[in-house]
Amino acid sequence: MVTMQLKFPFPSARNDSFENFLVDGRNGETVKFCKSFAEGEISGVRSLVLYGQRGAGKTHLLIAMSSMIREKSGEESVFYVSGKDIREKVATSKTYEELKEHLGKYEGAVFLAVDDLDEVEGNQEAEDQVFHLYNAVTQSGGWFAVAVTEPPTAWKFSSWLATRLLWGLALPLNPVGDEQKAAVLKRVAVGMGLTLPDNVANWLITRLPRDSASQMEALETIDRHSLSAGRKVSIPLAREALGITGDEA
């Protein structure tokens, strides 16, 4: 697993990588494109937009790309920032100088990932800042990636921002199906020496957050609890391990 040593901390110190991203027929092509983008295999393209519903794995892929670019380039200047952060910095900065103090550090990035871009939609000043960041990063030879919920046809970004975002790749990211998630969880469990019954796998993917990192983390927690308790994995044990109360089984 890739160790994240990003200059700017990623959410919850997640260890998302391409290796631990669940892939099936619904998202396989997009994942392949993201990997090729991060490996610099797509010539002439310096930006990428991932669009898809919450829980599809957009943040996971942004982080996976960041890790890969950082490893390949050996550069420290790999950054992640959320649209919400940018919007808040715009709102709370008393002067333009102060705002640039907050955001200026991203301009020399080798790779800048902007998550939840929906958060700046309609906020002209915040959109302008994303626009400036896009220009600064790509014009100095860096890569720029964003994640957004809506597809380009539904965007209401200003034309100067939208047109830059559409200069590169724009990829839909669909969540993998529950069956695939359950099958992958079971496969990973086997790799950990853990027997995961079908009903527990199905329970996990329907009760837990849909992002794969959370589910992997849950599996590891269940494994540790099973070992320490000396009991086989079951829904009650999983519920205990994860601290989930209530009659949800």
Add this chain to the structure above:
Amino acid sequence: MSGSYWNKCKSILKEKIQPHNFESWIEPIDFISYKNNQLELSVPSSFFVEWINEHYKESIVNIYQELSGAKTALSIIVSENGNSEKPKEKVHPDSSPAIAIKQIKEKTNLNEKYNFDSFVVGKSNEFCHASAKAVAGKLADAYNPLFIYGGVGLGKTHLMQAIGNAVLEKNPNLSVLYLSSEKFVNDLINSIQRGSMSYFRKKYRNLDLLLIDDIQFIAGKERTQEEFFHTFNTLFEMKKQIVMSSDKFPKDITNMEERLRSRFSWGLISDIQPPELEIKIAIVKKLISQNGFDVDDEVATFLARKVKSNIRELEGCVARVMAYASLTRKTSDKIIGMELAKETLKGIYDDTAKSMDIKQVQKAVCDFYSLKNSDLRSKSRLKSVTMPRHVAMFLCREFTNTSLPEIGQAFGGRDHTTVMHAVSKIKDELEVNTQLYNEINQIKKVLDI
């Protein structure tokens, strides 16, 4: 001794005037001599001379008199070439020309791929292209400043950088700098914070060619406008070339000081219009062939029509098709097929060509020319009706997926050859009739195409 007077004089002035005024006006002054109670200073431009005489001459003279105890006269001259100490980029004699030019371009922020050869010229951009070439051919001659304006993604940046690249190809020793206005803002903020305004000014006021993109973004930023105003004046007076781009005409940029707006219009204002379908098709074919693939007319037209009026998005569109073709290996013979093109663009663009129907076009044309829909369908041969009818038929042909017979039917049951004639007539007219060209662009804006 006299040099130390100048340093003391500066220290006293620093205490007396606002820091940004000190940075702007006193720091750039160079001491030349102080002989026989005659103080001689040099400044970067004649504008500077006027400013110092008007605002600071008295203070400087008074301070000198106090320091020296003698009546002092002040003379201010413009430094040789405006900037005798100008730091030119040196080309190492051992370097090959290509390497030397590459090194220079890295410092100029220029991207080699943006040159005049790679710019596809059509009616929509030929004027701007010609003016950019003229500027590149002779700096600071007739067109200074050159102000390029037009919508997003139409090639403003490409032309600006092409000017810079062409100038450097001819003379690698010239100081050329391309940057966004936001970069100028950032540089200014950093220089103020670090107390290095003197360096900032030398950097920007000693250029032979300043290319500044998206100048509209300095609107509302007073300090930046002030600094850019002086940068502009200095360069202009030293007969150095300034090229700016904006998505707005100078007078339409709000929150911009009038003195700047008026300066933007001193030279040539050159507009760049959305590309015609033919240009878009040519661009698609060129980009695809550059990637070693081939595409037939039908697919090229499909891609060109998908992107309404924006070359940057068209480039993005082709980049995606190329990426899909390369990574999914869905093309065995290096030919981009329709299926691949459609699959690649799914969900990214509105299907304008399909969603736009004849009625929408007819309504927009009638609204623009103050006609009734029945006029378009009538047998009237009045020019005030026939021209709008031809325009409407042309737009239907260009921007809807309807066939010639269907268009003829919607215009009073006319024959498809009548539609062909109308389309051809408008195309010919567009080559020579600027008014019609502008009218059609305005209707296209209403239709959002």
